Amino acid sequence: MDVNAGFLPSRYRLTRQRAAVLRVLDGGGHLSAEAVHARVRSELTSISLGTIYRTLEILRDLGLVQVFSFEGGAARYETALDKHFHLMCSQCRELLNVQAGGVAEIAGEIATRHGYSDVDWSLTVVGRCLGCSEKALTEA
Amino acid sequence: MDVNAGFLPSRYRLTRQRAAVLRVLDGGGHLSAEAVHARVRSELTSISLGTIYRTLEILRDLGLVQVFSFEGGAARYETALDKHFHLMCSQCRELLNVQAGGVAEIAGEIATRHGYSDVDWSLTVVGRCLGCSEKALTEA
DNA sequence: CTCTCTGCAAAGCATTTGCACATTG
């Protein structure tokens, strides 16, 4: 991804810190702020967690990054992709992106029926992944 | 709802506090722990917030109560009903329950394809509700 | 009399914020 994209037409400056955060997220995965911090640190040793949070917020504002929050854990950040939903393992909490089919229609229909505007949706499917199922068997 | 239902076959005692929490939630709505606390207090003036949280956790464990967590706000609790999803206003954060149609199928299909078991799902549709849309117009 | 439950206050975790200094355009 062109790290400059999205920055130029904005009031935000493209600093080393911001570029590094974006680069880490471009590496893929669903990372917590803490995890982003750890990775960016290998390059910018003195960057603070506060800056990570501030940066993630800005990248969100620019539409370059998406957040996923769930119960009992830190929010996970990923670079913005096509609209998708998440498949999450209830044990290891690993996240998988899944393409949406039909969900947008259901969401839109409901929203219209209730007079809601500026509609967005989020679907999360939770279950035990293959790896964790096997681990459970081995341990039993 | 019979407040005793669910308690008897369990290791939990039915105390005044627990009955009161359940009664408040049966009153309907999607309440934060803080809101439950405020309402229960009118009856049991010295009940603590800690007890509210502990009780909500137990009621969840018994399947009598469901939680809904979202970004940037306290979790909301409601008595367990048929599987449904939530329509949330992005401004006033009011929650509406909506019956599910087709979502379970999509979720199940995806989960099976990826080998996930013990599957559950949650769909949240977010938008601006009628009330908030009107308010926005009046203020403009 | 033992086990469970409660209130209280302290701790915990994720996130945000105030401030003084550094960096940038």
Add this chain to the structure above:
DNA sequence: CAATGTGCAAATGCTTTGCAGAGAG
């Protein structure tokens, strides 16, 4: 130099927990 960004540490909001006493079986 004026505006923006940063590190640090303290503050915040929600939730959990340790403990000592109260209540239930």
